[in-house]
Amino acid sequence: MNTPRYIGRFAPTPSGFLHFGSLVAALASWLDARAVGGQWLLRMEDIDPPREAPGAQAAILHTLENYGLHWDGAVVYQSQRHDAYAAVVQRLFQQGLAYACTCSRKQLEGYNGIYPGLCRNLGHAQEDAAIRLRVPELSYHFTDRLQGRFEQHLGREVGDFVIRRRDGLYAYQLAVVLDDAWQGVTDIVRGADLLDNTPRQLYLQELLGLSQPRYLHVPLITQPDGHKLGKSYRSAPLPADQATPLLLRALRALGQPVEAGMALGTPSEVLAHAAQHWNTDALPRRLSVPEADLH
Ligand code: GLU
Ligand code: ZN
Numbered sequence: 001m002n003t004p005r006y007i008g009r010f011a012p013t014p015s016g017f018l019h020f021g022s023l024v025a026a027l028a029s030w031l032d033a034r035a036v037g038g039q040w041l042l043r044m045e046d047i048d049p050p051r052e053a054p055g056a057q058a059a060i061l062h063t064l065e066n067y068g069l070h071w072d073g074a075v076v077y078q079s080q081r082h083d084a085y086a087a088v089v090q091r092l093f094q095q096g097l098a099y100a101c102t103c104s105r106k107q108l109e110g111y112n113g114i115y116p117g118l119c120r121n122l123g124h125a126q127e128d129a130a131i132r133l134r135v136p137e138l139s140y141h142f143t144d145r146l147q148g149r150f151e152q153h154l155g156r157e158v159g160d161f162v163i164r165r166r167d168g169l170y171a172y173q174l175a176v177v178l179d180d181a182w183q184g185v186t187d188i189v190r191g192a193d194l195l196d197n198t199p200r201q202l203y204l205q206e207l208l209g210l211s212q213p214r215y216l217h218v219p220l221i222t223q224p225d226g227h228k229l230g231k232s233y234r235s236a237p238l239p240a241d242q243a244t245p246l247l248l249r250a251l252r253a254l255g256q257p258v259e260a261g262m263a264l265g266t267p268s269e270v271l272a273h274a275a276q277h278w279n280t281d282a283l284p285r286r287l288s289v290p291e292a293d294l295h
Helices: 020-034 056-066 082-094 154-158 172-182 192-208 240-253 260-264 267-276
Strands: 007-010 039-044 098-101 130-133 139-144 148-153 161-164 187-191 214-218 220-222 288-290
Touching (some): 007 020, 007 187, 020 039, 020 187, 020 214, 020 220, 020 240, 020 267, 039 056, 056 240, 082 098, 082 130, 130 192, 139 214, 148 154, 148 192, 154 192, 161 172, 172 192, 187 192, 240 260, 240 267, 260 267
Parallel strands (some): 187 214, 220 288
Antiparallel strands (some): 098 130, 130 161, 139 148
């Protein structure tokens, strides 16, 4: 079988609707794939039902279609992948690479989110416990296509992290790594808010013998106060009748050339033109861009 040279993906979490920041990330990922004739897959990261917004899944798919961001093949739903996640958690647990943690939120206060390893050698049973992955006292680094070298010491900066929550739900870090590998993803283009999650994902890939994709983290679009869009307030879904102007705005946010005539184009025409002219050297090499700075 031929290994395709480029498989990209967009992996929204249905905790809210797509907003301008998600459009910028989806667009960058779509363009990076289409510019080289690659595939672009869609994965619904619906692993946390309590945090899901009703109607968000359907609205996300609708918006992508309205904006001309068509994907290849069937949508993958993480809610259908629990067996695969469970098998890996059990394997890691049995190998002693992961362990059960019964610490309460209260016990972990004051550690700045870095797990201090309290349960590491206590041999708790899995029932009513979170499962944490033991991290090595090592730095993991990679070279991002835009942000350059990024390095993080897992022991000092992250600590043993949760792969299955106490309520039985699987953690993003585990699901994302397993599914990117399962779907054959070669290139991950996503928001820079996930840059500091990447070393954890590299460690999981190494542990599980999975190949490492290339990464490109595009600037995160923030509110004027610096907060992530859609995080601290419920941002409105992207309006269906504004696809062309908002795609043009997203292209400008990505430093891509926009010509006057494009304002009259359909979303698909705008996207086709942008894919032909996609230039990663023009991307702003920043972690975030306030939405107010965009025209
Ligand atoms: N589901 C994650 C999010 O919406 C993105 C996952 C990823 O691109 O790795 O923030
Ligand atoms: Zn613990």
